[in-house]
Amino acid sequence: MAKHKTPLLDQLESGPWPSFVSDIKQEIEHRYANPKGIDYQIPAECPDDLLGLLELSFVDGETHWKHGGIVGVFGYGGGVIGRYCDQPEKYPGVAHFHTVRVAQPSGMFYKTEFLRQLCDLWELRGSGLTNMHGATGDIVLLGTTTPQLEEIFFELTHKMNNDLGGSGSNLRTPACCLGESRCQYACYDSQELCYQLTQEYQDELHRPAFPYKFKFKFDGCSLGCVASIARSDMSFIGTWRDEIRVDQKTVAAYVGGEIAPNAGAYAGRDWGKFDIQAEVVDRCPSQCIRYEGGKLEINNKECVRCMHCICVMPRALKIGNDRGLSILVGAKAPILDGPQMGSLTIPFIKAEGDFSEIKEFVESVWDWWMEEGKNRERIGETLKRLGFARLLEVTGTAPDPRHVKEPRHNPYIFWKEEEVEGGWNKSIADYRAKHQR
Amino acid sequence: MALVYEEAKKTIVDFINSKAKNKSKFYFNDFTALFPEEKGRDVKKILTQMINEEVLVFWSSGSTSMYGLHGAGKHADGED
Numbered sequence A: 001m002a003k004h005k006t007p008l009l010d011q012l013e014s015g016p017w018p019s020f021v022s023d024i025k026q027e028i029e030h031r032y033a034n035p036k037g038i039d040y041q042i043p044a045e046c047p048d049d050l051l052g053l054l055e056l057s058f059v060d061g062e063t064h065w066k067h068g069g070i071v072g073v074f075g076y077g078g079g080v081i082g083r084y085c086d087q088p089e090k091y092p093g094v095a096h097f098h099t100v101r102v103a104q105p106s107g108m109f110y111k112t113e114f115l116r117q118l119c120d121l122w123e124l125r126g127s128g129l130t131n132m133h134g135a136t137g138d139i140v141l142l143g144t145t146t147p148q149l150e151e152i153f154f155e156l157t158h159k160m161n162n163d164l165g166g167s168g169s170n171l172r173t174p175a176c177c178l179g180e181s182r183c184q185y186a187c188y189d190s191q192e193l194c195y196q197l198t199q200e201y202q203d204e205l206h207r208p209a210f211p212y213k214f215k216f217k218f219d220g221c222s223l224g225c226v227a228s229i230a231r232s233d234m235s236f237i238g239t240w241r242d243e244i245r246v247d248q249k250t251v252a253a254y255v256g257g258e259i260a261p262n263a264g265a266y267a268g269r270d271w272g273k274f275d276i277q278a279e280v281v282d283r284c285p286s287q288c289i290r291y292e293g294g295k296l297e298i299n300n301k302e303c304v305r306c307m308h309c310i311c312v313m314p315r316a317l318k319i320g321n322d323r324g325l326s327i328l329v330g331a332k333a334p335i336l337d338g339p340q341m342g343s344l345t346i347p348f349i350k351a352e353g354d355f356s357e358i359k360e361f362v363e364s365v366w367d368w369w370m371e372e373g374k375n376r377e378r379i380g381e382t383l384k385r386l387g388f389a390r391l392l393e394v395t396g397t398a399p400d401p402r403h404v405k406e407p408r409h410n411p412y413i414f415w416k417e418e419e420v421e422g423g424w425n426k427s428i429a430d431y432r433a434k435h436q437r
Numbered sequence B: 001m002a003l004v005y006e007e008a009k010k011t012i013v014d015f016i017n018s019k020a021k022n023k024s025k026f027y028f029n030d031f032t033a034l035f036p037e038e039k040g041r042d043v044k045k046i047l048t049q050m051i052n053e054e055v056l057v058f059w060s061s062g063s064t065s066m067y068g069l070h071g072a073g074k075h076a077d078g079e080d
Helices: A007-012 A020-033 A046-060 A112-125 A148-159 A190-200 A202-206 A248-255 A276-281 A308-312 A356-372 A379-386 A388-395 A428-434 B005-018 B028-032 B040-052
Strands: A065-067 A083-085 A099-102 A129-132 A139-142 A216-219 A234-240 A289-292 A295-298 A323-329 A343-349 B056-060 B065-069
Touching: A007 A020, A007 A046, A020 A046, A020 A129, A099 A148, A112 A129, A112 A148, A190 A202, A190 A216, A190 A234, A190 A356, A234 A356, A248 A276, A248 A295, A276 A289, A276 A308, A323 A356, A323 A379, A343 A356, A343 A388, A356 A379, A356 A388, A356 B040, A379 A388, B005 B028, B005 B040, B005 B065, B028 B040, B028 B065, B040 B056
Parallel strands: A216 A234
Antiparallel strands: A065 A083, A099 A139, A129 A139, A234 A323, A289 A295, A323 A343, B056 B065
């Protein structure tokens, strides 16, 4: 039986959606009942006091968590987010309530054995409350005490072959979609690239050396299942540079009603007959599709890879064969300088072999940001402050029309002397020969 | 010029002590500024060694990380 009265939190349970309050109450009952006879290493009342403390915060209209402190296990500069309650006598179960971030497997594929181990570990050494998965993508284990941290780390690394994730001014745990493992749209092996970069940059993940946080996310295609374009400082989005493959016979089957469009997603109501003109051609953002005389034509030069047509008719249209990825830099949520989406920096790069070209780019960006970035400044803010041209310069990327986000927005181009034929020292006589004073 | 550990360590500790009146936690960039000729990664190696020797400790708010002398200022042990 819960020891705190929580009328304000109880009200949250009356809404239409599943409630975290109900979930925590379930765990409170479970911990007090302790059907498996577990020798809890942190107070059994932890979830109970958590709800009690939250109720108090609702009553007071302010938080009762203190901020900062413990950062991880010995030698690690991240992975654990220290939380301490400012009412420890009244709520002893949450005097310490540290969050442990655990690296999730690429594409979030689990064996049930691993999940059981994880739950057993967290029942014994934590609150029993988890968040699968946090906004970062990690497995988030909510609420434990300082003495348990090294024990949890030992179990994770030695028995479960896993590791802590990133927090603080570190490389955060990289996250990817499930890519080629299950998806026909994947333009590169997003799981492999995610894994390889995670392994390569272990030091950046565990020991802070950046001005602020840095996130990689990997989308196998532009449908963006992990929304890398908005959520990561460096976003890797699969694309192709040849042509969308079109099977005209199958297009005709869609038009004739033999195959349901959108894989049958709009079959539950009276959506009417499939209209290829309205649902595909007119929806193309760059207007590069034409359907005439029973033939679908795509002007691939103008295609912006939105993939809408492919999603509507996945059996008739397929991604191109010459595949790779685009790299975008600088997405972030608000805090300092307002939200930003990533800026396209590398329009196309192959994602093959040991990914050395990609790593070279990553490191050139980091070197610049580590040197020029101000404290608590995301790379997107450095980019905005010093200019996109500077990023191209430090990464050795040739300017490309695809870098232009808004044509004619800023017509001023600043040339450097070495970029101008003959430099600044031109003959005035030559000039006057053509131009009168 | 490559960093010599003991010299760099002394520079870092002296710097922290010189600021001890006002600050107990420092950003990574505060240390790279002490070694303008060196690459950030080399400075990081020195800091990591100092962490491993327990001269320095990490501090984090969850979003931002800082470094401080072991036992100085407000720290986890002092939170109990």
